[in-house]
Amino acid sequence: MPHFRWLKDHPIQFAVVLLSLVMAIFVLNYYEWRTTRQYDELTLEFLMVCFWLFLMFACSLASHLGNIYTLLLVGTSLSFIGSLLDWCDELVLFTSLNTVEDITQSTGLIVAGLGLWRLLKYLHHQQQHLKKLAATDPLTGALNRRSFNRTIDGSRGVFALVDVDHFKSINDSLGHDAGDYVLVELSKLIATQIRTDDQFFRWGGEEFLLEFNGTGVDEAYKRMDSLRALVAQSDFSFNGRSIHLTISAGLADIPREQGGIERAIKAADEALYRAKEAGRNRIEMAA
Numbered sequence: 001m002p003h004f005r006w007l008k009d010h011p012i013q014f015a016v017v018l019l020s021l022v023m024a025i026f027v028l029n030y031y032e033w034r035t036t037r038q039y040d041e042l043t044l045e046f047l048m049v050c051f052w053l054f055l056m057f058a059c060s061l062a063s064h065l066g067n068i069y070t071l072l073l074v075g076t077s078l079s080f081i082g083s084l085l086d087w088c089d090e091l092v093l094f095t096s097l098n099t100v101e102d103i104t105q106s107t108g109l110i111v112a113g114l115g116l117w118r119l120l121k122y123l124h125h126q127q128q129h130l131k132k133l134a135a136t137d138p139l140t141g142a143l144n145r146r147s148f149n150r151t152i153d154g155s156r157g158v159f160a161l162v163d164v165d166h167f168k169s170i171n172d173s174l175g176h177d178a179g180d181y182v183l184v185e186l187s188k189l190i191a192t193q194i195r196t197d198d199q200f201f202r203w204g205g206e207e208f209l210l211e212f213n214g215t216g217v218d219e220a221y222k223r224m225d226s227l228r229a230l231v232a233q234s235d236f237s238f239n240g241r242s243i244h245l246t247i248s249a250g251l252a253d254i255p256r257e258q259g260g261i262e263r264a265i266k267a268a269d270e271a272l273y274r275a276k277e278a279g280r281n282r283i284e285m286a287a
């Protein structure tokens with residue numbers, strides 16, 4: 001029945017509420033009703049009861065979080081019961097309950113606080129994880145194009161657009177998995193060769209973009225060429241099959257005032273095209 005769905009979804013919370021109501025009715029009936037306290041104070045206590053009750057139900061949003069949910073549920077339930085006892089106590093001056101309600105409330109606060117702390121830690125960890133997922137390419141773990149748009153500041157830098165030669169033939173002869181494997185291994189190799197100031201991105205397909213920072217174009221060319229030579233010498237064995245590959249790259253260095261990054265990448269792309277036309281396994285400078 002749709003009306004009882006909530007009740008079915010939150011059995012523990014309802015059990016706590018029912019038990020507390022029975023306790024409250026018992027306390028209020030058993031002892032003489034003496035409202036000697038201020039109305040404001042009673043209202044405040046009542047609001048506290050409602051607050052814990054609300055949190056008790058709200059924490060069910062974390063029901064998929066196992067231990068964190070248990071801590072939040074136990075903490076808020078204890079605090080709710082403690083506040084309810086406190087409220088009854090204000091109505092009937094039932095002083096013998098003082099210790100019980102204090103212990104229940106304090107324990108509830110500690111447990112709920114612990115649950116909240118663990119929830120915040122979990123959310124922080126999730127946020128970091130999502131940030132990483134949004135910034136990286138799922139196959140190679142390299143930064144993706146989205147993070148290029150975010151991290152590049154538009155100042156001068158030397159860009160190299162790198163492309164694997166005849167990559168399609170690896171897919172065609174050894175399968176897509178072999179192609180994926182090569183991209184991952186190549187990505188790892190590039191990561192070991194760049195400096196901490198440099199960055200590299202998976203630009204798409206079998207293309208990578210390298211950004212050399214704090215380096216002149218001649219130095220960037222030398223480094224790019226040693227990377228090219230290293231790739232050409234490497235053996236990317238996959239399932240016992242030896243894979244040799246080469247890369248081509250176009251290098252461009254265009255200052256911001258002359259059109260900035262967009263122009264630099266376009267120029268690098270044109271230079272890469274020339275490198276392919278000239279026979280591959282080579283680096284070409286932008287005109």
Ligand SMILES: Nc1nc2c(ncn2[C@@H]2O[C@H](COP(=O)(O)OP(=O)(O)OP(=O)(O)O)[C@@H](O)[C@H]2O)c(=O)[nH]1
Binds near residue numbers: 164176177206280
């Ligand atoms: N395995 C795998 N293949 C990919 C991926 N992304 C793109 N490709 C393939 O990469 C191939 C690129 O082929 P082409 O653009 O013809 O380039 P190429 O074979 O490297 O030839 P040249 O660039 O001219 O040397 C295509 O067959 C794509 O399907 C990927 O993530 N994994």
